[in-house]
Amino acid sequence: MPARLPLPSDPTSSLRNDTMAENGRPDILYTKVDEAPELASASLLPIIRAFTKQAGITVGIKDISLAGRILAAFPDYLADAQKQPDDLAELGTLVTEPDANVIKLPNISASQPQLNAAIKELQAQGYKLPDYPSEPATEEEKSVKARYDAIKGSAVNPVLREGNSDRRAPKAVKEYAKKNPHSMGAWAPTSRTHVATMEHDDFASNEKSVTVPSASAGKARIEHVAKDGTVTVLKDNFALEAGDVVDGTFMSAKALAKFLVEQIADAKAQGVLFSVHLKATMMKVSDPIIFGHVVSAFLKDVFATHAETFAALGVNPDLGLGDLEAKVATLPQPKRGDVEADIKAALDAGPAMYMVNSDKGITNLHVSSDVIIDASMPALIRAGGKGWGPDGKEHDAKCVIPDSSYAGVYDAVIEFCKKNGALDPAKMGTVPNVGLMAQKAEEYGSHPQTFKAASDGTIRIVDAAGRTLIEHAVEAGDIWRACLTKDAPIRDWVKLGVSRARLSGMPGVFWLDRNRAHDAELIKKVETYLPEHDTSGLDLKIMAPADAARYSTERIAKGLDTISITGNVLRDYLTDLYPILEVGTSAKMLSIVPLMNGGGLFETGAGGSAPKHVQQLVEENYLRWDSLGEFCALGASLEHLANAKGNAKAQVLADTLDKAIEKLLDENKSPQRRVGQIDNRGSHFYLAMYWAQALAAQDRDAALKAHFTPIADALTTNEAKIVAELNGVQGKPADIGGYYHAPADKVVAVMRPSATLNAIIG
Numbered sequence: 001m002p003a004r005l006p007l008p009s010d011p012t013s014s015l016r017n018d019t020m021a022e023n024g025r026p027d028i029l030y031t032k033v034d035e036a037p038e039l040a041s042a043s044l045l046p047i048i049r050a051f052t053k054q055a056g057i058t059v060g061i062k063d064i065s066l067a068g069r070i071l072a073a074f075p076d077y078l079a080d081a082q083k084q085p086d087d088l089a090e091l092g093t094l095v096t097e098p099d100a101n102v103i104k105l106p107n108i109s110a111s112q113p114q115l116n117a118a119i120k121e122l123q124a125q126g127y128k129l130p131d132y133p134s135e136p137a138t139e140e141e142k143s144v145k146a147r148y149d150a151i152k153g154s155a156v157n158p159v160l161r162e163g164n165s166d167r168r169a170p171k172a173v174k175e176y177a178k179k180n181p182h183s184m185g186a187w188a189p190t191s192r193t194h195v196a197t198m199e200h201d202d203f204a205s206n207e208k209s210v211t212v213p214s215a216s217a218g219k220a221r222i223e224h225v226a227k228d229g230t231v232t233v234l235k236d237n238f239a240l241e242a243g244d245v246v247d248g249t250f251m252s253a254k255a256l257a258k259f260l261v262e263q264i265a266d267a268k269a270q271g272v273l274f275s276v277h278l279k280a281t282m283m284k285v286s287d288p289i290i291f292g293h294v295v296s297a298f299l300k301d302v303f304a305t306h307a308e309t310f311a312a313l314g315v316n317p318d319l320g321l322g323d324l325e326a327k328v329a330t331l332p333q334p335k336r337g338d339v340e341a342d343i344k345a346a347l348d349a350g351p352a353m354y355m356v357n358s359d360k361g362i363t364n365l366h367v368s369s370d371v372i373i374d375a376s377m378p379a380l381i382r383a384g385g386k387g388w389g390p391d392g393k394e395h396d397a398k399c400v401i402p403d404s405s406y407a408g409v410y411d412a413v414i415e416f417c418k419k420n421g422a423l424d425p426a427k428m429g430t431v432p433n434v435g436l437m438a439q440k441a442e443e444y445g446s447h448p449q450t451f452k453a454a455s456d457g458t459i460r461i462v463d464a465a466g467r468t469l470i471e472h473a474v475e476a477g478d479i480w481r482a483c484l485t486k487d488a489p490i491r492d493w494v495k496l497g498v499s500r501a502r503l504s505g506m507p508g509v510f511w512l513d514r515n516r517a518h519d520a521e522l523i524k525k526v527e528t529y530l531p532e533h534d535t536s537g538l539d540l541k542i543m544a545p546a547d548a549a550r551y552s553t554e555r556i557a558k559g560l561d562t563i564s565i566t567g568n569v570l571r572d573y574l575t576d577l578y579p580i581l582e583v584g585t586s587a588k589m590l591s592i593v594p595l596m597n598g599g600g601l602f603e604t605g606a607g608g609s610a611p612k613h614v615q616q617l618v619e620e621n622y623l624r625w626d627s628l629g630e631f632c633a634l635g636a637s638l639e640h641l642a643n644a645k646g647n648a649k650a651q652v653l654a655d656t657l658d659k660a661i662e663k664l665l666d667e668n669k670s671p672q673r674r675v676g677q678i679d680n681r682g683s684h685f686y687l688a689m690y691w692a693q694a695l696a697a698q699d700r701d702a703a704l705k706a707h708f709t710p711i712a713d714a715l716t717t718n719e720a721k722i723v724a725e726l727n728g729v730q731g732k733p734a735d736i737g738g739y740y741h742a743p744a745d746k747v748v749a750v751m752r753p754s755a756t757l758n759a760i761i762g
């Protein structure tokens with residue numbers, strides 16, 4: 001059994017000799033994550049540490065990767081040497097302390113198939129982890145399932161985000177995009193691409209919302225009352241404080257199923273691709289169920305014909321077509337062939353499906369984590385309303401977004417583009433975002449309070465005094481959820497919105513709909529808290545989301561800027577949507593979370609972990625990941641450190657890093673796309689060179705100048721040699737020895753191939 005390899009990211013391996021901050025904690029905590037950004041860290045972190053060390057700054061690591069979180073959850077199954085501390089829990093406490101300074105890279109929010117794959121990989125490496133018990137029988141299996149379920153989906157961000165969100169394109173990035181506009185697909189007025197949404201019997205239309213009165217504060221419970229009066233407590237200890245906004249709503253399973261069947265038929269009739277866009281990672285209870293409904297609707301007849309076989313195989317449509325196909329492949333012949341033929345016939349009979357990877361036959365319905373609405377809808381809009389079909393060609397698409405709460409936003413942008421053509425990145429304005437996110441705000445904190453109704457009856461929230469706050473009549477299979485938005489975060493969000501409007505001079509729009517139950521409660525609070533601030537001369541409005549999208553999009557087309565001040569879901573959607581249209585990717589966003597207790601959480605970019613980039617690295621040793629988000633987050637983190645700890649050297653590092661980032665953009669040294677050009681590693685080299693040059697050129701800190709002058713010289717002199725060493729390894733497969741838990745030595749060998757660069761940095 002291989003012992004756990006000493007990770008370079010392990011605080012004990014490389015930090016032992018560094019000076020710690022007074023409290024024994026590193027000044028900055030960097031996160032160990034997954035996939036492309038984690039590969040990038042193997043190259044970037046040594047550079048960051050070499051530079052910050054000269055200012056007496058220590059950079060520690062906390063492991064929030066999927067594999068790391070799994071290992072931390074099962075100490076009782078592991079040998080002593082394999083055990084791992086619960087870094088996420090530790091970070092979760094730290095972010096409530098005033099001196100927190102965390103750089104958070106994007107991590108995997110695992111779907112069930114990804115979780116299963118990670119468990120399998122770890123087991124193969126000798127970790128005696130239990131399998132995921134989908135139908136737990138014993139107490140032990142129940143505990144195992146509960147532990148795994150807590151790791152699934154978006155399990156990291158809600159824990160760390162103890163503040164609201166400030167995401168915007170840095171000035172240099174916006175300028176660069178204007179000078180070097182990325183490609184945009186053309187939009188034709190005849191495009192048949194459109195959004196389809198339920199509009200009734202969905203979460204938006206069934207929502208009820210209450211601002212918790214003092215008399216209702218305390219531990220509420222959520223219960224299901226069956227037709228025969230049997231009461232089942234679904235959740236106990238649902239803590240409500242006076243002033244919190246609590247919502248309850250549900251999506252009707254019957255209405256959803258009917259809607260999907262109609263949309264599938266309509267896509268076929270119109271000859272457009274069928275696509276569904278969900279957020280199954282963050283909405284980890286509701287959206288996989290909705291996704292399962294789509295799989296069932298598409299394969300309605302197959303599920304009916306093979307009901308018994310599928311039951312025996314343990315087929316669960318929520319796990320997607322990929323899982324279904326894998327299970328069917330285990331059937332003996334000729335049964336297997338029969339079922340496979342029926343699946344193929346059903347897929348052929350339906351509309352052409354929007355593909356994740358048409359070369360590999362991966363469809364929209366393979367796995368719920370492959371098509372994530374915040375990234376998928378903007379990509380489609382950027383491409384001129386086109387998606388990839390099974391024929392490997394681009395087509396117009398029906399975009400099914402079942403719940404209508406936010407679907408209108410995409411509809412507004414799509415209709416704008418049909419009428420006015422594609423937006424022009426060379427001329428367009430910007431839409432930065434101030435997002436209400438702290439303390440698991442709104443829908444994104446709802447999964448512990450989301451339930452599939454077991455039978456017809458009612459589901460209700462009952463306060464500590466026994467009074468019913470919210471109640472709905474439900475039918476078996478309906479998806480019911482409660483969301484909570486705490487008062488203090490709302491107040492802080494209003495303040496952040498005002499302060500961003502003041503600092504930027506841009507108008508700000510609160511994207512809130514007076515006709516939606518939750519938003520109506522929020523509007524009352526916005527109207528209460530706005531007068532706490534000096535808003536003289538500021539242009540602040542409240543508009544319903546679809547109207548706000550229309551307004552902001554019309555403005556960017558004219559080159560005008562508008563801050564979007566939104567709830568948590570729109571924060572997520574808009575910080576991919578506008579950046580992807582404006583600067584080509586959300587990876588280049590500055591993403592700051594001013595923590596409510598004074599610390600700073602600096603997220604990198606606004607996008608994800610780009611799984612397809614790992615594939616490219618493995619196939620041809622080329623990593624396209626752009627670390628600009630990491631660079632920007634580091635700059636913001638250093639600046640925060642300089643202010644919080646009065647570290648003047650940190651300010652010099654931050655300012656020179658800013659210069660280096662600007663130069664990197666000007667000189668076009670970001671990763672390119674093809675073998676033979678510089679990739680992620682090459683861009684890190686250039687960042688180091690420009691940063692060292694800027695430090696050598698400054699006169700504010702003589703010691704930094706003296707230290708970095710020879711380094712700048714060495715990097716400059718060896719530029720051609722280093723680039724040749726870095727690019728020389730490209731074009732052949734790279735062995736990183738794993739996906740979710742790749743051994744550190746292999747990753748480092750692949751990600752640091754230039755002996756010359758390593759020697760100078762080292």
Ligand SMILES: NC(=O)C1=CN([C@@H]2O[C@H](COP(=O)(O)OP(=O)(O)OC[C@H]3O[C@@H](n4cnc5c(N)ncnc54)[C@H](OP(=O)(O)O)[C@@H]3O)[C@@H](O)[C@H]2O)C=CC1
Nearest residue numbers: 106107108109281372375587607608609610611624625626
């Ligand atoms: N904060 C977090 O922790 C987040 C985590 N995630 C997680 O990430 C995973 C993947 O999510 P997905 O929706 O596919 O989104 P990704 O952002 O990972 O990928 C979408 C596409 O965006 C482009 N892209 C994103 N980041 C970069 C970058 N730094 N450099 C270059 N290109 C980039 C690439 O496309 P192109 O070809 O167009 O350049 C990429 O294929 C999921 O597990 C998801 O839950 C997602 C969002 C945020």
Ligand SMILES: O=C(O)CCC(=O)C(=O)O
Nearest residue numbers: 109154157281282572606
């Ligand atoms: O937590 C997640 O799963 C994704 C987060 C995300 O997409 C975002 O914050 O932009």
Ligand SMILES: [Mg+2]
Nearest residue numbers: 374572576606
């Ligand atoms: Mg997002």
